[in-house]
Amino acid sequence: MSFITWISDPTIQWNNWSLETKKRSYDFGRRLYTFQVENQKYWLKFHVVDTDPVIEPAFQGELDFYQLESIHSQHFLLPHHIIILEQTPQCLHLEAKGRGLILFDAEKFFTDILPTTDLEIIQKKILDALETLDYMHEMGWVHGDLKPAHFRLYHGSCRLIDFEQSFKSQCPITRMDATPHYMAPELFHGEAKSIQSDLYALGIILYEWLTNTKLNADTYYDWAVLHCQQLHIQLPKALECFFPLLNGLLQKRVEQRFRSVLDAKGCLNAIDLL
Incomplete structure (x- = not known):
């Protein structure tokens, strides 16, 4: 039906x-x-x-x-x-x-990584998430509130949900309604959301997924300090090949961060998995 x-x-x-x-x-x-x-x-x-x-x-x-x-x-x-x-x-x-x-209703996209998970499978999953976000960006939209629950698996492909904070990229907004857990450093300083703040949020999602950890902070101020000053990424040895990708996504300064999903995809595809 x-x-x-x-x-x-x-x-x-x-x-x-x-x-x-x-x-x-x-x-x-x-x-x-x-x-x-x-x-x-x-x-x-x-x-x-x-x-x-x-x-x-x-x-x-x-x-x-x-x-x-x-x-x-x-x-x-x-x-x-x-x-x-x-x-x-x-x-x-x-x-x-x-x-x-x-x-x-669809299953969550970022399921736990097992010790036996092949690096090519991880790379493919990250690429699927990047391409899905790229579709939205290429249509001129910023999601504005990315978190793990907003990536879903449907018929073998990655889908996005929850567009309450989405907006046209040429019409940036500065209201502070993102989730502090995934907020880019510049948002704590009152700058507008952007494609690059989406990329930072995805970087946090991928970092927690790859390390099987969750960042923690008690207050909005504590989240600001963590993202703006204290975040230093370290990956398990078996997954260190993905460090250049995370490093590009999680740069604290906007001008040093990947400019687009295309930059992130280029970095991911250049990773040597051997």
């Missing part, structure tokens, strides 16, 4: 509803549910109208992004559909109004 067909069919049951919203987000009006149709899991995301002047417009911006003619059919996205909640019979029990986003 096609994705669109079952959404428009009131006889199709949406089963196993589960509210997945974190308490803080719930208090601000965000709602995130999972449900199943014919053993396939989906997500329903929406925002309670007139509850938060910042988070609600961000979600509406994501919906607008998905509906752009140049974007909605791109293969860096998961299958999705936008619904009118009060016109969708299966959602009437939610007593919600406005638009909602239904998204296909």
